[in-house]
Amino acid sequence: MLEIRDLVKVYPSGTRAVDGISIDIQRGEFVVLIGLSGSGKSSLLRCINRLVEPTSGRIVFDGADVTRASGPELRRIRRKIGMIFQQFNLVRRTSVLSNTLAGRLGYRTTWRTIVGRPSPEDVIAAFENLGRVGIADKAYARADALSGGQQQRVGIARALMQHPDLMLADEPVASLDPATSHSVMKYLEEINKKDGITVICSLHFLSLARRYGTRVIALKGGTVAFDGKPADIDERRFKEIYGEDAVEVEIGPERSTPQPMSATEAALKALTDTTDTLRP
Amino acid sequence: MAEYFSSRGLPVPPELTRNPLLQWRRLLVVGVSLAVVYLGLMVTNLDFSRANPEHAASVIRELFNWDFRILTPQNEFETWWDTAEGQMVVTILLGVIATAFSLVIALPLSFLGARNVMAGNPITAGIYVVVRLIFTIVRSIDVLIVVIISSVLLGIGSAAGVVGLAFHNVGVLGKLYSEAIEGIDPGPLEAITATGANRLQVIWTAVIPQIVNPYISFTIYRLDANVRLAPILGLVGGGGIGILLFQSINLLQYGAAGLIIFMIVITVAAMDFASAQIRKRLL
Numbered sequence: 192m193l194e195i196r197d198l199v200k201v202y203p204s205g206t207r208a209v210d211g212i213s214i215d216i217q218r219g220e221f222v223v224l225i226g227l228s229g230s231g232k233s234s235l236l237r238c239i240n241r242l243v244e245p246t247s248g249r250i251v252f253d254g255a256d257v258t259r260a261s262g263p264e265l266r267r268i269r270r271k272i273g274m275i276f277q278q279f280n281l282v283r284r285t286s287v288l289s290n291t292l293a294g295r296l297g298y299r300t301t302w303r304t305i306v307g308r309p310s311p312e313d314v315i316a317a318f319e320n321l322g323r324v325g326i327a328d329k330a331y332a333r334a335d336a337l338s339g340g341q342q343q344r345v346g347i348a349r350a351l352m353q354h355p356d357l358m359l360a361d362e363p364v365a366s367l368d369p370a371t372s373h374s375v376m377k378y379l380e381e382i383n384k385k386d387g388i389t390v391i392c393s394l395h396f397l398s399l400a401r402r403y404g405t406r407v408i409a410l411k412g413g414t415v416a417f418d419g420k421p422a423d424i425d426e427r428r429f430k431e432i433y434g435e436d437a438v439e440v441e442i443g444p445e446r447s448t449p450q451p452m453s454a455t456e457a458a459l460k461a462l463t464d465t466t467d468t469l470r471p
Numbered sequence: 472m473a474e475y476f477s478s479r480g481l482p483v484p485p486e487l488t489r490n491p492l493l494q495w496r497r498l499l500v501v502g503v504s505l506a507v508v509y510l511g512l513m514v515t516n517l518d519f520s521r522a523n524p525e526h527a528a529s530v531i532r533e534l535f536n537w538d539f540r541i542l543t544p545q546n547e548f549e550t551w552w553d554t555a556e557g558q559m560v561v562t563i564l565l566g567v568i569a570t571a572f573s574l575v576i577a578l579p580l581s582f583l584g585a586r587n588v589m590a591g592n593p594i595t596a597g598i599y600v601v602v603r604l605i606f607t608i609v610r611s612i613d614v615l616i617v618v619i620i621s622s623v624l625l626g627i628g629s630a631a632g633v634v635g636l637a638f639h640n641v642g643v644l645g646k647l648y649s650e651a652i653e654g655i656d657p658g659p660l661e662a663i664t665a666t667g668a669n670r671l672q673v674i675w676t677a678v679i680p681q682i683v684n685p686y687i688s689f690t691i692y693r694l695d696a697n698v699r700l701a702p703i704l705g706l707v708g709g710g711g712i713g714i715l716l717f718q719s720i721n722l723l724q725y726g727a728a729g730l731i732i733f734m735i736v737i738t739v740a741a742m743d744f745a746s747a748q749i750r751k752r753l754l
Contacts, residue, residue, distance in 0.1 A: 269665060
């Protein structure tokens with residue numbers, strides 16, 4: 192579903208962040224990108240939805256040429272690609288619900304964004320998606336009142352609003368503690384398995400990559416250093432990717448995640464809960 | 472101390488021996504400052520021998536001998552608006568209207584003057600440079616000069632004052648607003664762009680929530696400054712209580728002038744306090 196050919200990204204400073212990468216990703220894969228900081232993971236992910244403009248090369252997503260697309264066509268491609276970020280990137284001053292509804296922007300006209308109300312279907316979908324990640328009761332809280340793990344789950348709910356075929360995750364758990372990391376990764380695993388959404392996720396911990404990935408791609412200096420099954424990364428490969436001095440560290444044990452709520456149940460709870468909310 | 476290093480065969484750090492008071496950079500700063508003060512005294516030809524302390528003291532005494540007749544209409548042609556308090560209200564409104572006008576113009580322009588909104592293609596980047604240049608030029612022309620010019624165009628009175636104040640403030644508010652936009656967290660912009668939103672939707676959803684509070688804060692700050700500036704606009708034909716003040720000074724009615732100055736002080740202090748309180752609560 193995703194075809195990357197000879198992708199190169201050179202920043203104005205002269206850094207060759209991505210240096211000739213070609214990969215094919217099949218529908219339903221859970222691809223984990225690993226590699227040192229600065230190995231090109233973020234740049235590669237951002238080239239896929241053109242948040243970063245590739246210098247050369249070609250990216251084809253579901254038959255559409257991403258690198259050639261512009262204007263409305265690019266936005267149509269982007270709305271089928273969800274993305275979550277290390278710093279969550281929520282609009283901190285607004286409510287969790289409006290942050291989630293922002294995921295529908297690619298389907299709405301500018302005019303309706305500014306003067307219109309969100310459609311009832313979108314509001315229901317927002318509660319459904321917030322319920323899936325277990326935080327529908329926080330719908331009216333301000334985004335910055337939530338903990339890091341909760342904010343990342345809002346990020347996932349926002350991306351799910353797009354009905355994406357592909358989910359890009361740029362170090363989604365790098366700002367979270369080990370237990371919360373597992374909870375966020377499990378939601379990504381769930382949308383991958385249940386909804387069949389292809390996931391490309393960059394991670395720092397090899398243990399997480401082994402636990403959640405169906406395929407691991409290691410980047411080194413902007414090129415692919417390893418591409419294969421997580422189990423195939425042995426001591427020698429690890430040292431090739433991370434350098435001779437690297438030692439593998441484990442991330443802590445998994446913790447049970449909160450049970451998802453139904454949308455109506457969640458909406459009721461959100462409306463009756465008066466602590467740190469924006470609206471009744 | 473120095474033995475610690477010399478006994479280990481290390482070079483002794485200069486910090487241990489150097490006297491900081493004798494460093495040439497510091498001496499240079501002191502020397503230049505003294506020279507500037509001396510040169511200033513020479514060039515400006517300050518001469519305190521011509522001062523007249525007795526006359527000054529009598530004027531100051533007069534300033535506190537308030538003439539309360541200015542608070543009521545003095546003949547059948549005057550209305551409440553011609554009294555000192557009426558003119559004070561006009562002066563405050565002058566500042567308010569000028570702020571409102573400049574707000575309406577600076578608000579849309581500020582987006583065109585924000586680097587992070589306009590970056591990305593050469594045309595918008597060009598607009599950014601032009602808009603910021605306009606802000607700088609407009610800001611560099613002092614309010615009093617603009618009021619003099621606009622009083623020639625519109626005649627002496629409040630209209631000239633409002634236009635002059637508003638013109639200058641478009642430059643100031645435009646710059647403050649643009650910098651507020653440039654200071655926002657870029658993360659949400661990236662995230663909203665990734666959902667497939669267009670530029671206007673990104674501004675509406677990710678930029679505006681982040682700038683509402685700084686905008687209100689800057690607007691109140693300028694409102695405060697404008698109300699403070701408004702009383703002196705009368706000097707150059709800008710209307711308001713300033714006309715009254717300079718009339719009474721020219722007619723040597725120091726009692727009236729003193730009362731007007733007191734009213735201005737009270738108004739400005741009240742504005743200052745209110746603006747500080749509101750701004751504190753916003754941040």
